[in-house]
Amino acid sequence: xxxxxxxxxxxxxxxxxxxxxxxxxxxxxxxxxxxxxxxxxxxxxxxxxxxxxxxxxxxxxxxxxxxxxxxxxxxxxxxxxxxxxxxxxxxxxxxxxxxxxxxxxxxxxxxxxxxxxxxxxxxxxxxxxxxxxxxxxxx
Numbered sequence: 603x604x605x606x607x608x609x610x611x612x613x614x615x616x617x618x619x620x621x622x623x624x625x626x627x628x629x630x631x632x633x634x635x636x637x638x639x640x641x642x643x644x645x646x647x648x649x650x651x652x653x654x655x656x657x658x659x660x661x662x663x664x665x666x667x668x669x670x671x672x673x674x675x676x677x678x679x680x681x682x683x684x685x686x687x688x689x690x691x692x693x694x695x696x697x698x699x700x701x702x703x704x705x706x707x708x709x710x711x712x713x714x715x716x717x718x719x720x721x722x723x724x725x726x727x728x729x730x731x732x733x734x735x736x737x738x739x740x741x
Contacts, residue, residue, distance in 0.1 A: 610689060657682040683723065
C-alpha cells in the first residue's frame with residue numbers, strides 16, 4: 603500500500619485507495635468549475651498488477667454527472683475506469699476535520715469495502731478485456 607502509483611497535477615504522489623478529483627475542486631465547488639469532471643476516483647491496483655482509477659461515490663454529484671455526461675434519470679450512472687496515468691490531470695483529494703489541518707481523503711478504511719471495490723474493478727476489466735483500457739464504462 604506504500605507503492606507510488608502515479609502523480610497528480612501538483613506532483614503529489616498517488617497511493618492506492620487515495621481519492622482523486624478534478625483540479626481546483628479541493629478549493630472551489632465542482633458546480634462552479636464548468637468543464638471539470640464531477641466524478642471522484644479511487645486509485646487501485648487490479649489483479650493484472652496495473653494501477654487504475656475507478657469512479658467512486660458517484661451519488662455525491664449524481665445530478666451534475668448526469669447533466670455533464672447526458673445520462674437520463676432512468677439510467678444507472680456507469681462506473682468509469684481510467685489508467686492511473688490520466689490522473690495527472692486530477693488532484694489528490696484533501697479533507698479537513700477542523701478547518702486548519704488537512705489530510706488525504708482515502709477510500710473506506712474497511713478492508714471488506716476495499717476488497718469489494720477491487721472485485722468490481724477486476725470484473726469490469728475481465729468483461730472489457732478486448733476494449734481499449736483508456737476508458738472503460740460499465741453499469
